[in-house]
Amino acid sequence: MRLHKKPIDQNPSKLLTTYAQEIAFNTTGQIVDIGCGYGRNAFHLSSFGVPVLCIDMNRDALNFIESSKKENGNLLTVAEFDLFNNPWPFGDETLGAIVNIHCFIPKILDNFISSLKVGGYLFIETIDGRGKNYLELPPVGFIKEKLTKSFDIKLFKEKKVGPEQSDASSVKLFASKKKL
Numbered sequence: 001m002r003l004h005k006k007p008i009d010q011n012p013s014k015l016l017t018t019y020a021q022e023i024a025f026n027t028t029g030q031i032v033d034i035g036c037g038y039g040r041n042a043f044h045l046s047s048f049g050v051p052v053l054c055i056d057m058n059r060d061a062l063n064f065i066e067s068s069k070k071e072n073g074n075l076l077t078v079a080e081f082d083l084f085n086n087p088w089p090f091g092d093e094t095l096g097a098i099v100n101i102h103c104f105i106p107k108i109l110d111n112f113i114s115s116l117k118v119g120g121y122l123f124i125e126t127i128d129g130r131g132k133n134y135l136e137l138p139p140v141g142f143i144k145e146k147l148t149k150s151f152d153i154k155l156f157k158e159k160k161v162g163p164e165q166s167d168a169s170s171v172k173l174f175a176s177k178k179k180l
């Protein structure tokens with residue numbers, strides 16, 4: 001996955017804005033933005049008065065969040081962390097919500113599942129299928145299959161992307177963890 005420059009458009013994900021209030025008002029634990037970039041989604045969530053932990057491996061992006069905190073409130077904490085090359089940093093059932101937009105790392109999906117508390121929210125939006133993006137995207141069915149048993153899936157949109165022979169898909173998902 002590439003490091004990216006600060007996007008010109010710092011508006012939050014449109015789909016997240018549909019669910020942000022529900023996440024902020026009902027969460028019973030820490031909200032974490034995984035692969036937060038320059039914080040557009042975390043700033044939106046925190047506008048509802050909740051703290052958000054922003055994790056990314058891009059120091060420039062985290063510095064931008066730090067330096068914007070004064071104008072945008074002080075509810076964001078940043079952590080520089082490479083989520084691909086390091087062990088997952090959260091214990092089981094410790095998080096209230098995970099937001100993961102345009103930074104899907106398949107091998108940590110199981111960690112998302114185990115680290116969310118019962119009732120905890122999971123919001124995932126992978127990158128879309130443009131160009132060679134399919135090379136970084138999960139196979140069709142991968143995300144849903146992992147979540148079906150233990151999550152109440154409130155929104156699921158999956159689109160097969162890339163060349164005919166590719167099995168890649170882009171996904172948008174909003175779900176909450178069920179009590180089993």
Ligand SMILES: C[S@@+](CC[C@H](N)C(=O)[O-])C[C@H]1O[C@@H](n2cnc3c(N)ncnc32)[C@H](O)[C@@H]1O
Pocket residue numbers: 001002003004034035036037038039040041055056057058061081082083084085100101102103
């Ligand atoms: C396309 S940006 C999306 C940023 C943000 N979620 C958004 O929607 O604006 C992808 C982000 O994922 C981060 N990222 C990619 N691989 C990562 C990894 N292994 N560990 C931590 N962050 C990673 C990048 O540094 C980048 O900020």
